[in-house]
Amino acid sequence: MALMGFADDVVFKAQAPGQVIVGRPFQLTYTVNQRSRDFRAPEFTDFDVLSGPYTSTSSSTSFVNGRRTSSFEQTYTFMVMALNAGTFTIGPATVKVDGNQVQSNGVRIQVLPEDQQAQQGASGSSSQTSQSSQTSQSSASGQTSSENLFVRTIASKTKVHEQEALMITYKLYFANVDVAQLTNNTKLPEFTGFLKQEFDQGEIQTELEHYNGRNYRTATLYRTILYPQHSGDIKIDPARFEAVLRVQTQQRVRSIFDDFFGTYTNVTKTLTAPGVTIHVSALPSGKPAGFSGGVGKFTLTPSISQTELQANDAVTIRLDINGAGNMKLLKTPAIDWPEGFEPYDPKVTNNFNASASGVSGTKSIEYLAIPRSAGEYTIPAVKFSYFDIDEKAYKTLSTPEYTIHVKRGANEPSAAGGQQSAVVSYTQKEDIKQLGTDIRYIDTKDLGKSRQQSAVSYQFIWLWYVVPFVLALVILIILRKQIKENADMNRVRYKRANKVAQKRLKAAAAALKANDANTFYAAIETAAWSYLSDRLSIPTADLNKENIASLLRQKGVSDTLISDVMNVLSTAEFARYAPSTDHAMDDLFAATTNLINNLEDQKI
Amino acid sequence: MRRFIVWLLAVSYWPLAFAQSAFEEANSAYADGRYADAATMYQALIDETPDAVVYYNLGNAQFKQGELAQAILNYERALRLRPNYPDAKYNLAFAQSRITDNIPEQDFFLSVWARAIRNNLHERTWLILSISLFLLALVGILLFLLGREPWLRKTAFHIAWVALIFSLTAGLNAGSLHKRDTLRSEAIITQGVVNAKSSPDRSGTDLFTVHEGTKVTIRETLGEWCNIRVGNNEGWIKQQNMERI
Numbered sequence: 001m002a003l004m005g006f007a008d009d010v011v012f013k014a015q016a017p018g019q020v021i022v023g024r025p026f027q028l029t030y031t032v033n034q035r036s037r038d039f040r041a042p043e044f045t046d047f048d049v050l051s052g053p054y055t056s057t058s059s060s061t062s063f064v065n066g067r068r069t070s071s072f073e074q075t076y077t078f079m080v081m082a083l084n085a086g087t088f089t090i091g092p093a094t095v096k097v098d099g100n101q102v103q104s105n106g107v108r109i110q111v112l113p114e115d116q117q118a119q120q121g122a123s124g125s126s127s128q129t130s131q132s133s134q135t136s137q138s139s140a141s142g143q144t145s146s147e148n149l150f151v152r153t154i155a156s157k158t159k160v161h162e163q164e165a166l167m168i169t170y171k172l173y174f175a176n177v178d179v180a181q182l183t184n185n186t187k188l189p190e191f192t193g194f195l196k197q198e199f200d201q202g203e204i205q206t207e208l209e210h211y212n213g214r215n216y217r218t219a220t221l222y223r224t225i226l227y228p229q230h231s232g233d234i235k236i237d238p239a240r241f242e243a244v245l246r247v248q249t250q251q252r253v254r255s256i257f258d259d260f261f262g263t264y265t266n267v268t269k270t271l272t273a274p275g276v277t278i279h280v281s282a283l284p285s286g287k288p289a290g291f292s293g294g295v296g297k298f299t300l301t302p303s304i305s306q307t308e309l310q311a312n313d314a315v316t317i318r319l320d321i322n323g324a325g326n327m328k329l330l331k332t333p334a335i336d337w338p339e340g341f342e343p344y345d346p347k348v349t350n351n352f353n354a355s356a357s358g359v360s361g362t363k364s365i366e367y368l369a370i371p372r373s374a375g376e377y378t379i380p381a382v383k384f385s386y387f388d389i390d391e392k393a394y395k396t397l398s399t400p401e402y403t404i405h406v407k408r409g410a411n412e413p414s415a416a417g418g419q420q421s422a423v424v425s426y427t428q429k430e431d432i433k434q435l436g437t438d439i440r441y442i443d444t445k446d447l448g449k450s451r452q453q454s455a456v457s458y459q460f461i462w463l464w465y466v467v468p469f470v471l472a473l474v475i476l477i478i479l480r481k482q483i484k485e486n487a488d489m490n491r492v493r494y495k496r497a498n499k500v501a502q503k504r505l506k507a508a509a510a511a512l513k514a515n516d517a518n519t520f521y522a523a524i525e526t527a528a529w530s531y532l533s534d535r536l537s538i539p540t541a542d543l544n545k546e547n548i549a550s551l552l553r554q555k556g557v558s559d560t561l562i563s564d565v566m567n568v569l570s571t572a573e574f575a576r577y578a579p580s581t582d583h584a585m586d587d588l589f590a591a592t593t594n595l596i597n598n599l600e601d602q603k604i
Numbered sequence: 605m606r607r608f609i610v611w612l613l614a615v616s617y618w619p620l621a622f623a624q625s626a627f628e629e630a631n632s633a634y635a636d637g638r639y640a641d642a643a644t645m646y647q648a649l650i651d652e653t654p655d656a657v658v659y660y661n662l663g664n665a666q667f668k669q670g671e672l673a674q675a676i677l678n679y680e681r682a683l684r685l686r687p688n689y690p691d692a693k694y695n696l697a698f699a700q701s702r703i704t705d706n707i708p709e710q711d712f713f714l715s716v717w718a719r720a721i722r723n724n725l726h727e728r729t730w731l732i733l734s735i736s737l738f739l740l741a742l743v744g745i746l747l748f749l750l751g752r753e754p755w756l757r758k759t760a761f762h763i764a765w766v767a768l769i770f771s772l773t774a775g776l777n778a779g780s781l782h783k784r785d786t787l788r789s790e791a792i793i794t795q796g797v798v799n800a801k802s803s804p805d806r807s808g809t810d811l812f813t814v815h816e817g818t819k820v821t822i823r824e825t826l827g828e829w830c831n832i833r834v835g836n837n838e839g840w841i842k843q844q845n846m847e848r849i
Contacts, residue, residue, distance in 0.1 A: 441664075455782075
């Protein structure tokens, strides 16, 4: 036998109702699941023990699929009565099982005062009107008055801020009435202006409650958490419930058995819970920029997956918003990703727990982004603001500023690689020129041909312009001067040409008289040539018949005159080397004199 | 004596011979696909003597490693030293087609042409051209002023004014190249993504975004910030985000 094992499995339990009424006896039981002895009751200070303890044992053995299971129970029962109203604790009892002392749990009992009605023996209906149901149209006996059966609307708060949670409870109160069941014919209000958060109602359990001087059995019919969505007075409409009562029929007693067994009928009764007005005040002004709409109390736990990564690898920032309040309405804060990151929609995981105290839990937001190029990036702090309901002030929570170092990705297609499908996804260029598939090969032979030369010095560059310019200017001035001098000389010669010619002709005339042919021809020739040279500004070097003819033609001298000129010149030239007769000399003299006069007239 | 001359020749050509062997070693590393090694060796050669060919090869090695911005930078540098370098031009265009930013040419087409022509020749060449044309213009002017034959004077006059205009253009090109190269007013973005700010500090408003490999013009420098221009946009970015050509 596993004695120790037995001892471990000992369960010694005290049981009593949670609520009792002063002066009403109730049962207090201690139960052990092993055979025990030496039961020692606790000290009852605020309670009178009316009787007990009574000891009773029960055991059962059952075979299920050939397996024998046996249970044993030993019960010590007291009849106890509370002396005063209040909440009291009955200490633990002890018992010995196999020589070991075992202690039971203590019991906490709420003692309600006696009914005022019972004390006064009066109806006392005046004390409870406003909260109780007024409608009792249905066929019910006098017992089921509104004092005995009603539904209360209990708002946990009637003055709240916008978005602050409050709980509405519909509670059934009944006394001296036998409520058999509640029908499904329930009409709850719309709760317009509120966001309703349902939660698990649990099983309906009855409790004792002292209300308005009376003790009632109560049952919570419906509970809900409400979040007001706007400020102002919001009215909640009355709710309607329907209960089925067991009522003793008021018919004449036919036999004693009727009364003995009782004759009951089920009566349906409509119960109306009154409406209630909630005063909702707006949130104070001065909302922070990143106000999330959250009202309650929150904490923020940020985390980042990595701060050192390669391009095209994902980075995840996770925000855990923990707390209690209107969790469902929290806006997801946005991350302002730097350029070059490809962000994805954040993934939100809600883990909320709705209970009578409101909604609490965690909202986890995962932000995923993929950096597409290498570099160092700073992700700015994410701000999460909410209205702290306890401190009645706005609070701002913030993540740290993350610095992410993105290295060039190993899987980033190298520019030299042929395939670049991944690049295309973020290259927004429209007009990529198809230039080929690869770069040209390196240059292997031209080393040293195009070395970097020393920078061009502009200090003396201007000299290259100024010196030739000055040089050209000097040349121009010199040549110009010379030309001018020549022109002046020509002018003098031009003016003196006739005089000189006449002088030479005089000399020729003298030679003619002396009959000196040589001197005469020389004089005539010189006179003609020098006259033409001076008049036409032909340098002696360029002096010949062709030049003279062309220049004369340019100056518009008639062809006959030109032929005369040519004639004179060739005659003089010819005669000089082959002297002829005297009258020829006279003719030539006359022709020359004539010619010069003609040319003078022409003003060449 | 002869031995001495041989020795002298050897000494004077030794650095060149050394550079040649290092260059060939780097080329074989590139041929073997050891681009990182090749890039290191090319960089060492450039530290000795900058050379257009080495810049070009370094750009290729970096391109093969996926360093687009560095490759573009070195192609640009190669073209600075040898303006008419077809391979470098081709690879530069190829690399530029891979970068994110597509900066449309905002200038008037004539100035685009003018810049293209300017970039085709070396600064020194432009300068020599300018001086030669200026001399030609002077000769033409002298002939025009002093010539006696009407046809000669006419021809000289036309030659003179055409030569003068071209000389001026060539001189301006040389000057603009000189300004560009001495001020180093052009840069390549080396950081993946850079936001240009409205003012030279971190709190400035983000005006526009430039990506790795984009060529920008630096207009002004203030501490570690530079005022840059890309297309029609102007803004401030940090110097560490780019490298001057």
